[in-house]
Ligand SMILES: CC(C)[C@H](C(=O)O)[C@@H](O)C(=O)O
């Protein structure tokens with residue numbers, strides 16, 4: 001089993017190292033993993049002139065799964081797109097056709113206190129945002145800035161084909177079918193024709209899943225319901241741009257943003273596993289970042305791309321135990337807990353495994 | 354002074370009636386208002402075949418200000434666009450060129466308990482979301498669904514000219530200059546060229562307002578910060594679609610969605626005043642809707658379109674007093690308070706005035 005490790009920028013390398021540690025620990029007996037590291041993001045741009053070098057992309061495509069850290073910084077966002085660390089990620093998503101981005105959001109009981117939401121509103125929250133990741137206004141053309149009557153004009157194109165909508169809808173129904181059997185599709189069908197097509201196609205696909213209850217929400221209403229009644233949601237399926245906004249809001253609700261993994265899968269189940277938190281350059285290299293999101297990415301990778309559910313559970317259990325024992329990184333620190341750095345937290349998890 | 358009253362659908366008529374009551378009460382001495390009612394939304398479609406009859410649009414354009422209730426229902430959203438109540442509002446915004454939509458969001462101390470957010474996170478929240486309202490993906494062309502290689506394909510176009518961005522940026526800086534002097538511009542400049550132009554033009558306009566501190570956030574980060582640190586925001590300026598999502602989230606944070614007015618202004622300061630809550634057809638006609646958002650729309654209308662700041666304050670003070678006396682509608686009810694219906698709440702405010 002071959003895992004490509006693309007640690008990238010900011011806190012990417014230090015948190016990914018802890019995930020690799022956990023994966024090695026869980027593979028102490030039985031089949032081993034092959035890890036191959038490759039540069040991506042600003043780090044790759046600085047040495048090769050390309051944030052997604054061809055060798056890195058080829059490695060990611062060949063591997064059984066990709067363990068990803070973070071790419072890009074605010075600094076490189078000021079450069080032209082081809083030179084931005086963050087764009088490496090967009091290109092890799094497209095190239096590997098990783099259309100289904102799963103972001104599970106749970107309220108870890110130990111961390112509920114860290115949220116700005118009240119305990120009553122959060123208890124029992126357990127939802128997945130399934131974001132379409134290879135279409136929408138992210139990739140549609142025409143796009144760009146041109147001059148019209150002496151004025152600059154910016155254009156981007158939201159675009160979805162029914163095939164693109166159908167495959168992510170199927171993924172949403174399948175996910176809901178294994179859970180509480182509720183799928184909420186989020187669109188803006190009252191204003192955007194693309195989103196009216198979204199609603200239509202999701203409803204058509206729904207006929208194949210009579211056991212799943214399908215509801216629809218406009219994106220503005222969804223952003224309210226997430227805050228008001230997050231517990232009501234099971235699986236949310238939505239397009240790329242609305243998913244970008246809603247999944248970050250959902251992650252923040254629980255106070256656990258440093259704890260949340262995500263998986264981006266293609267039709268063959270190959271995938272890229274990425275912490276939700278991003279590169280956080282301000283705290284990089286200080287051994288204070290929370291590595292648990294990356295560690296939990298390792299668990300998701302085992303379950304979804306390698307078919308090793310038992311090992312995945314061992315990692316997840318180890319994380320819960322470490323939290324139950326009162327170990328915390330700075331972002332989730334509370335009175336009476338024991339504060340650990342990034343490395344030490346990774347060691348604690350490996351020990352539990 | 355001539356006020357067009359477009360009460361519309363759902364709870365629109367009953368809440369708007371209370372706003373008119375408050376406006377009449379405050380005008381008991383001094384210059385009177387002329388109110389003219391006209392149909393809009395589903396109500397207008399059912400009688401005239403057009404959700405925005407020409408007579409209504411013409412009346413709104415001629416009036417000194419428009420007091421608006423709500424338009425559209427989930428039912429009519431299933432009809433073709435031209436027949437939907439909600440589309441009347443989009444057309445009226447465009448026709449009157451109401452490009453600047455101000456949504457003040459405050460945490461009313463009396464209502465903080467009704468929020469899902471903790472008191473500590475909410476206390477002192479006082480922000481305005483300024484949403485651009487006549488451009489963006491709402492109106493850009495090409496748009497629609499066509500067939501390509503036997504497949505349906507949906508297209509919408511995000512589009513902003515620098516002139517459109519500049520005028521709303523000026524509005525944002527002017528609003529911030531009269532407040533805590535912080536403007537946060539929200540975009541997705543790292544992915545969308547239109548939003549990179551947005552950031553560039555807002556920054557250019559910023560040079561005219563050296564006293565205002567300008568910051569930029571990506572929309573996904575903004576949706577997190579709103580939940581994590583809502584108090585940090587003063588004025589947020591953003592495009593039409595991101596503003597739709599963020600302003601609803603911001604309104605929901607405070608637990609006061611039934612309390613929040615909004616103003617949509619054009620370059621001449623003419624405006625349409627509309628409660629944030631929408632038509633809520635499920636509770637229409639039951640005398641339980643909260644009329645305070647509409648009443649506060651009346652206050653905003655006096656201040657921004659009629660230049661009657663003193664009268665505006667009298668309405669706002671009356672609302673605060675009624676709350677302080679423990680009167681509540683069902684949506685904000687709490688132990689020990691006195692529950693009032695829509696009419697009775699309107700009467701209580703009028704009495705205080
Ligand atoms: C870095 C950026 C291009 C990216 C996105 O918008 O998809 C990020 O926000 C994410 O959610 O993974």
Ligand SMILES: CC(C)[C@H](C(=O)O)[C@@H](O)C(=O)O
Nearest residue numbers: 190191220425439440443597
């Ligand atoms: C009804 C709908 C068209 C409208 C919009 O999206 O602008 C509404 O959500 C709003 O925010 O006023």
